[in-house]
Amino acid sequence: MICGHTAIDRSDIYIGTADGLPNVFVPRENFYSIPRNTQAKALLQRVLGRRDPFYGFGGMSCTVYDTAWVSMVTEMSHGVKQWLFPESFHYIISTQLENGGWEATTSQTDGILNTASSLYSLIKHAREPLQIRQISDDELRERVERAVTALQSQLTEWDVLASSQVGFEVIIPSLLELLENEGYMFEFGDRAELFRLRATKLKYFTPELLYGKSKLSIIHSLESFIGKVDFNKVAHHKVHGSMMASPSSTAAYLMNISTEDNEAKAYLQHVVNASPNRDGGVPSAYPSTYFEYTWIISTLLKSGFSSSDLECLELIEIVETITQAFQNDNAVIGFAPSLNPDADDTSKGILALSLLKQSIPLNRMISMFETDTHFCTYPGERDPSYSANCHVLLAILHHPDKALYPNHIMKIVQFLCGQWWVTDGKIRDKWNHAHLYPFLLLTEAFTDLLALVDDDTIPGLLDPDLKSRVSITLFQSCLRTMLLQKESGSWEDSVEITAYGVLILSTARRLCVFEDIQDAVNSAIQKGIDFILSPNQATKLPDNLWIEKVSYRSPFLTDSYVLAALKASTTPITRIRIGRSIWNPTLRKKMQPYVQLLLATPLFSDVPDWKILASMTEATLFQPKLEALRLRIFPREDMAKDKYFAMIPFTWTACNNRSLTFAPTSLLFKMMIISFLNYQADDSLGKVRKQIGNLFIDDASDSGEPIDERLPLFVKHVLADEDVVRASYWDRKHLRQQLRAFLLAHVDQIEDNLSFGTQSDKDIFSSGSRTFHDWVHTTSANHTSCPYSLAYFSCLISGSISRGADCFPTARQKYLASDACQHLATMCRMYNDIGSIARDREEGNLNSVDFPDFRSTNMALEWEKRSTIDDRKHALFELAEYERNALDEALRCLRKEPHIPGVPSVLARAEQRKMAIWDMFVDVTNLYGQIYVVRDMSVQIKPS
Numbered sequence: 001m002i003c004g005h006t007a008i009d010r011s012d013i014y015i016g017t018a019d020g021l022p023n024v025f026v027p028r029e030n031f032y033s034i035p036r037n038t039q040a041k042a043l044l045q046r047v048l049g050r051r052d053p054f055y056g057f058g059g060m061s062c063t064v065y066d067t068a069w070v071s072m073v074t075e076m077s078h079g080v081k082q083w084l085f086p087e088s089f090h091y092i093i094s095t096q097l098e099n100g101g102w103e104a105t106t107s108q109t110d111g112i113l114n115t116a117s118s119l120y121s122l123i124k125h126a127r128e129p130l131q132i133r134q135i136s137d138d139e140l141r142e143r144v145e146r147a148v149t150a151l152q153s154q155l156t157e158w159d160v161l162a163s164s165q166v167g168f169e170v171i172i173p174s175l176l177e178l179l180e181n182e183g184y185m186f187e188f189g190d191r192a193e194l195f196r197l198r199a200t201k202l203k204y205f206t207p208e209l210l211y212g213k214s215k216l217s218i219i220h221s222l223e224s225f226i227g228k229v230d231f232n233k234v235a236h237h238k239v240h241g242s243m244m245a246s247p248s249s250t251a252a253y254l255m256n257i258s259t260e261d262n263e264a265k266a267y268l269q270h271v272v273n274a275s276p277n278r279d280g281g282v283p284s285a286y287p288s289t290y291f292e293y294t295w296i297i298s299t300l301l302k303s304g305f306s307s308s309d310l311e312c313l314e315l316i317e318i319v320e321t322i323t324q325a326f327q328n329d330n331a332v333i334g335f336a337p338s339l340n341p342d343a344d345d346t347s348k349g350i351l352a353l354s355l356l357k358q359s360i361p362l363n364r365m366i367s368m369f370e371t372d373t374h375f376c377t378y379p380g381e382r383d384p385s386y387s388a389n390c391h392v393l394l395a396i397l398h399h400p401d402k403a404l405y406p407n408h409i410m411k412i413v414q415f416l417c418g419q420w421w422v423t424d425g426k427i428r429d430k431w432n433h434a435h436l437y438p439f440l441l442l443t444e445a446f447t448d449l450l451a452l453v454d455d456d457t458i459p460g461l462l463d464p465d466l467k468s469r470v471s472i473t474l475f476q477s478c479l480r481t482m483l484l485q486k487e488s489g490s491w492e493d494s495v496e497i498t499a500y501g502v503l504i505l506s507t508a509r510r511l512c513v514f515e516d517i518q519d520a521v522n523s524a525i526q527k528g529i530d531f532i533l534s535p536n537q538a539t540k541l542p543d544n545l546w547i548e549k550v551s552y553r554s555p556f557l558t559d560s561y562v563l564a565a566l567k568a569s570t571t572p573i574t575r576i577r578i579g580r581s582i583w584n585p586t587l588r589k590k591m592q593p594y595v596q597l598l599l600a601t602p603l604f605s606d607v608p609d610w611k612i613l614a615s616m617t618e619a620t621l622f623q624p625k626l627e628a629l630r631l632r633i634f635p636r637e638d639m640a641k642d643k644y645f646a647m648i649p650f651t652w653t654a655c656n657n658r659s660l661t662f663a664p665t666s667l668l669f670k671m672m673i674i675s676f677l678n679y680q681a682d683d684s685l686g687k688v689r690k691q692i693g694n695l696f697i698d699d700a701s702d703s704g705e706p707i708d709e710r711l712p713l714f715v716k717h718v719l720a721d722e723d724v725v726r727a728s729y730w731d732r733k734h735l736r737q738q739l740r741a742f743l744l745a746h747v748d749q750i751e752d753n754l755s756f757g758t759q760s761d762k763d764i765f766s767s768g769s770r771t772f773h774d775w776v777h778t779t780s781a782n783h784t785s786c787p788y789s790l791a792y793f794s795c796l797i798s799g800s801i802s803r804g805a806d807c808f809p810t811a812r813q814k815y816l817a818s819d820a821c822q823h824l825a826t827m828c829r830m831y832n833d834i835g836s837i838a839r840d841r842e843e844g845n846l847n848s849v850d851f852p853d854f855r856s857t858n859m860a861l862e863w864e865k866r867s868t869i870d871d872r873k874h875a876l877f878e879l880a881e882y883e884r885n886a887l888d889e890a891l892r893c894l895r896k897e898p899h900i901p902g903v904p905s906v907l908a909r910a911e912q913r914k915m916a917i918w919d920m921f922v923d924v925t926n927l928y929g930q931i932y933v934v935r936d937m938s939v940q941i942k943p944s
Contacts, residue, residue, distance in 0.1 A: 062281030068117035087280030100146025169197035223252035241267030291335035303564030331364035390441035478508035489527030506568035634680035723799030738788035745782035772851035786825035820890035830880035831929030
């Protein structure tokens with residue numbers, strides 16, 4: 001049983017009427033079929049209907065964690081000690097799971113907080129049952145034992161650094177210490193890391209800080225300081241009886257003061273009574289007036305509702321409340337009255353009022369929350385919030401004085417792009433579990449930003465490099481949203497997250513970069529709407545997506561996002577498409593043939609056209625940044641046109657999107673650079689071929705041609721990369737070895753080509769001393785650049801994702817990875833040679849089919865008779881397929897490694913993620929091999 005304001009969430013919905021007509025109630029499943037404006041007004045009426053004239057408004061769902069703390073409050077009644085809220089303890093009992101723990105529906109940290117606090121309550125009630133006699137001592141002891149087992153299991157599996165709940169690094173260590181005082185000790189792998197985080201967080205904390213007048217954010221979590229502060233000295237921090245609107249903090253205060261406090265008791269009694277089910281459950285914060293007011297209003301207005309659409313007495317009252325809050329708190333606000341201001345609620349409130357043509361000065365928000373690199377949610381936070389910076393950016397972009405703040409806009413944009421580019425997988429936020437939530441805010445903010453850039457509203461706002469980063473980041477956020485949609489039309493089977501997805505795509509179709517796949521975008525939007533409106537969704541509770549101390553939901557926020565999605569999906573596009581300043585339709589046209597080329601490969605033959613078109617568009621957005629680096633090391637004056645250059649980013653974006661790997665954008669970009677440098681190095685060494693070749697001619701001393709001095713720049717680029725420098729010693733050493741082998745392989749290949757060129761008979765390579773097997777697994781494989789590129793790729797993983805650990809930590813993994821790499825390189829060289837026989841013959845290069853091994857073995861033929869080229873191609877293709885099978889087997893064995901018994905699940909997940917990224921590299925390399933079979937992509941050297 002889970003409390004979620006059920007009576008409001010699932011009951012019939014009140015629809016207000018005018019002119020004295022009777023109230024109207026509509027069944028929830030029919031609610032979204034009534035006119036949109038009526039729905040929006042009804043939502044505002046429901047919000048105001050829940051407001052208490054003294055305490056304010058709160059729509060957050062009940063949580064086990066806070067309820068457990070409330071269940072431990074006692075009082076003296078007629079000289080007898082008793083539990084003040086026995087219904088809250090019964091709530092805890094009723095929500096214990098069969099495994100002994102409490103719900104962890106959204107995150108590991110939820111389960112730990114809920115279980116640890118409830119276990120503490122069970123222990124206290126087992127020691128002092130007081131008036132609660134319905135539960136036997138034996139049952140309580142059994143529940144405690146199961147809870148201890150569950151908590152130990154949860155802690156063992158916990159990835160501390162992946163946690164995002166507010167103040168967990170302070171709250172959980174305190175809970176563990178309280179349980180240790182009761183005789184329960186818990187050891188787990190990340191314990192030292194957890195306590196290190198707490199020490200960092202509280203480095204400058206002293207109890208005296210709480211005894212002063214400053215409203216520190218830790219007042220919201222006073223339960224973390226039991227035994228460390230004198231609670232009798234913090235009573236002055238109460239607001240309407242609460243400690244910073246926190247039931248758990250207020251409960252801890254009541255548990256540890258030496259006198260009665262009727263004001264604090266009355267607050268908790270109100271919060272308990274405010275639950276529609278009246279089952280003892282309480283939310284993690286109450287009230288949350290400004291938070292929910294500003295989110296609801298800004299969400300509706302941003303999606304296309306106008307102020308006239310929402311016009312009603314309730315809107316007027318909500319707006320007056322927000323406006324008054326800014327006046328009372330000097331142009332900044334918190335999530336409820338008289339609480340610490342924060343950047344989230346302040347910027348959301350400013351945005352809401354700006355959309356209603358009312359203006360709040362920005363200076364106070366900027367001075368309070370700006371840091372050197374970004375905006376913080378509140379002073380002293382441990383890690384920055386992605387969504388908070390999006391909110392601040394949106395507030396500035398919609399403010400009438402936005403032209404006065406170009407530097408602040410650029411600072412936030414650089415932060416958002418920087419975080420996006422280095423993030424592995426899906427960007428995460430500290431206030432909402434859904435990855436589409438920061439996607440949505442980013443999409444809205446960057447689309448509004450590009451609209452200003454297109455119109456040159458703030459001249460010179462973005463330099464070319466930042467403009468490119470913005471366009472790539474924005475496009476990826478929208479495209480990845482499309483790629484992650486389920487067949488059901490939903491995202492993560494959640495109505496609210498699906499509403500986020502619809503809002504993202506409704507914004508995306510305003511961008512000119514999505515014109516090529518407009519039909520696919522519209523189809524995805526409609527599928528999302530169909531899911532939201534499906535009958536079975538009307539009876540489901542919203543998801544616990546929002547993050548406080550533990551996860552929670554708000555039915556009012558859910559309805560606001562759903563209404564926004566319904567509105568945005570039907571709002572016509574009225575202005576010229578956005579993004580003209582970053583889109584190059586000419587380049588897109590040049591890229592079109594590559595789409596058909598990819599569709600002709602086995603890897604992409606079953607991929608829908610729109611996905612490949614979208615990956616092509618993404619690749620074109622990388623082109624300006626790549627062009628800026630194109631000639632940094634190797635010139636192109638003596639080379640034919642780079643027909644491979646535009647193809648390189650396409651192969652990376654296509655493979656990354658096809659597998660839904662979503663490797664860090666910075667990693668993709670670095671691999672695009674290394675890919676074209678590899679081609680250029682190959683061409684440059686092709687020029688050096690003549691210089692080296694002169695060493696075999698009698699008058700070589702007269703040539704006067706030095707070896708190309710640009711190769712050291714190439715080597716430095718590879719080895720000096722910041723992630724390579726941060727990589728493990730083993731990975732860096734391995735990269736050096738493979739890079740050296742790559743360069744030497746070119747020299748060996750040059751010598752083989754020269755030897756082949758001296759032959760009068762160019763049909764069979766008779767000058768070599770090695771078999772084809774030996775050559776193709778050494779010189780030829782290394783010449784492809786695959787082994788060294790994969791070593792470079794592994795360094796990037798080690799330095800950026802594995803925190804400096806070996807990319808493949810065990811001897812078995814290293815061996816299997818090297819074996820897979822060998823088969824991959826060999827296979828791709830064979831595919832390359834199949835597609836480049838004509839070019840190699842023209843340039844005098846040695847090809848696989850030129851080896852004596854490919855003479856016909858048909859006994860009916862004379863030994864001197866050569867087999868045809870088609871025969872040799874077929875034989876080489878069969879060998880390439882053999883290498884493919886060997887590659888698949890090596891990868892299969894390598895993927896099994898994370899599942900070795902005894903490996904912690906946290907490490908196993910990290911290994912699986914690393915393999916997903918590695919597999920993407922394999923796909924790219926494999927794709928080049930398949931492309932060569934379809935068409936020779938190499939660059940020909942101009943004849944001198």
